Amino acid sequence: MDGPVSAGHVCLLARLDDDVAPEELFHQISARLHLAPILRRRLRMPTLPMGRPWWIDDNTFDLDRHLSAVDLGGSADDTALHEEVARYAAEQLPRDRPLWQLRLVRGLAGRRSALVTKMHHCAVDGVGGRDLLALLFGTDIPPGSPTPAWTPGEGPGRTERFAHRVTDVSSWVASAWRLEGKALGVTPSTLLRVTRQTAASFADGLERLIEHDDRPTPIPEATRTGPAPQTPFNAAISADRAFATVTFPLAASRRLRRCTGVTANDVLLASCAGALRSWLAARDALSEAPLIALVPIAISGDLAAGGFNRFTLTLCPLPTHVGTARGRLAFSHAAMQHAKREPTIPPTTLTDIAAVTGPGLASLLTQAAAQLHLADRVHLPFNLMISNVPAPAQQLSVGRRAAVLGTHPFPPLVDGLGLTICAQGYAGGLDVGVASCATLVPDPGELRDLLAAAHDELIELD
Template sequence: MPERLSALDASFLYLEERSVVMHIGSVMVLERPPDDVDAGDLARLIGARVAYIPRYRQRVRTVPGHLGNPVWVDDERFDLDLHVRRTALPRPGTRDQLTELVARVQPRRLDRSRPLWEVYLVEGLEDGGLAIITKTHQAMVDGRSAVDLGQVLWDDAPGSAATPAPTFRPAPEPTLVELVTGAVVDAVRRPPQVLETLRTGLGDARAGLRRAAGAASGLARAASTAPAGSGGPLEVEVGEQRRYAVVDTALEDYRRVRRAVREGAVPGAELHDVVLAVLAGALRSWMLSRGLPLGPASAVRALVPLSVAAEGEDDAPRPAGAVPPQVEGHLVDLPVGEPDPVVRLQQVVFSARRGEQRRRVGARELAGIAGFAPPTLHSLGVRVAGQVAHRLFTLVVTDVPGPQHPLYVGPVRMTGSYPVIPLLAGHALAVGVNSYDGAVTFGLNADRDALPDLAVLAECVPEALAALLDAADGRR
């Protein structure tokens, strides 16, 4: 029998609304290809590598009467051209034109009658480079049975654009009788799941997720009191249109801040804390530019999914094929009311540590997990956010450490990678952060009407980093 979606994966399908989509995205910027490689070669390479992930040739099929969760079935009509698409920017092909394309492409819902993913190969960048935009539904990516498409596109060294021979052969789809029989058999084997399946089928997925929130990392206890001045312009009714902006900063600047504050002001600070403090400073400057009143206790409550390890586990690197680390959510109050950058960092560290139940996995360990790439970690982070009642926080921030060496798609080097985190209901902004090859990059996804000044927020990020760096050096 085909594999059945878990209750959580099915919930991601049922939770999608007209203005809320539940797919994770990424934008990969590539340098100019060699003269003997064109965009068509890369498009064929992308299509051929899909064969390495059987889930990407499968579609969702519902069970009659919602007697069980939907199942994954091989798509006998799989058409690669509907999933790998080529497009081009008009001249001059600027970064702003690319982000505008991302803002138009990402909000479109994926076709439920086909495999739930898309890739856009974008030509016409002003330096002769290319970009790859990916969209992968949350129901597909759990880090175990399926991974984000970006993982099979990347190589650690430049390779050939030659495409391997296709190996996928679709299995026949189950009949209606087989679907019903399989659901009944599963219900007998796992009776507690029957009621949850019926609730999901009746559209009560939200209630199930809210109940799950009470048991998720103590978040309900942590959210018993909301920070003063939280939310504001970030808590709105989300529309269908988006704005998207990217920010490039240097990893060494964050390391310099950490070294400076560890010697005195904030001895326990980690790189992740510095990133959150920079984001808090950027949000503060952006809010002040809008003339919003900020008091000393003003804060924006963020859900920050972090990878954790069970107590007692050692710090040894995980072997190839090991189970990925668990990802749990922690609520962190970003102190937008605090004018001193170093004090903001102190408050971020205190807020982050206050709610932790288990120790975090370090960047080196995460980046060293074989076959476990940043896009999948971002996806797992969004899965955590999807299980928590959205009223408990205002902003989702995923911060994922990546490899500090160049990656390649065939023979073409990737020069930048930016996540696209979906907006949850009532949230005007979502922030994804990557570290890659000496850079820390931000992907800011926002509601188009609520944040017409998203570019201002993007400009505030490097300014906040510079201010924190100057203040940290002054405290040494």
């Protein structure tokens, strides 16, 4: 995912209710590093093209190289904060150290401050990032708890490195064989053909007849084929980013969810559909076909073992073609029910694709796509990513004074996907981050306002 105009890290904005000194932040992180070993590990890159990198302890680890602070002057508003987050998110992580950073933003109005975390997706996904945040800032660990001494482990020896290469080759062959059996060949033309076929066949079963009752109705068969509709944000991206946030109190939609049997995620998807419908219509870009969202789904058990990344992906039609809030909610509920039963990309396939491409080939493909502006000519089978990470089990704070008020995600953007809408539950609310390529969607605040209006329309349904 890292390339000339894209970066593979996940950022998160955590708002604090008080000012925090850099020394306080350093002390808290230093005291809890032992709880998250990934924070002191860096990647060792493979020597073979199909090889996989592996994690080793960083024997030159220095916490100061991962923490930074910026002061916005004392009366900075949300716009200034969002601009700072967008600038920070656009900067790639150095590869010679563990793949994470944390920035303290001071000088906000009301003597408040904020934290911006930056974690590479190869180390954590949304759920893993949430759990990591709880380890570093959870309130269930009393201040002054003993911190064990840390000694970096030795790197792999010659025999272990050789065994690792043998495993890489055998894993590559096995993954390629499985992908071939699933008709996912490794050539770009085949990948494009299959992803388009996947999107088309998935969408064929997900068109809806809307009935104006209180409970979602089944989805009848559809006849739409082809890739996802083209939009202004499905094009080659630049390196510039923009960001906006909004919080939805979960209590506001509780009655709606209880009466209709929908979930908070269904409400989020329907709100996104309503906002995007208005945004596209204002630009004369609204398609008669539904947009297609790429939706991560958390997994558990054996499938999630072995790392912080614990998700699979599915394509879900977004009812931007439906004219009523009630209809969009019914459509979203039924579409996600289907998507959860039959994920478009199972977790084993994600693992196989990662094994076949490898970091070297993936980097070359990303750079080539950006330099050739392929996203302007080859359209992906989805329009945007929408995700929803469940709330952590505890409140978060920096020290005893500065409580975390909200946690807004800023996931990575890739060529062809100039917009993401991601949410994370926290303290009875759903904190939403609208992240965009500033060239394609220069004002995500407009979309944020439309999102709030669409959400209000839903919760006012009888």
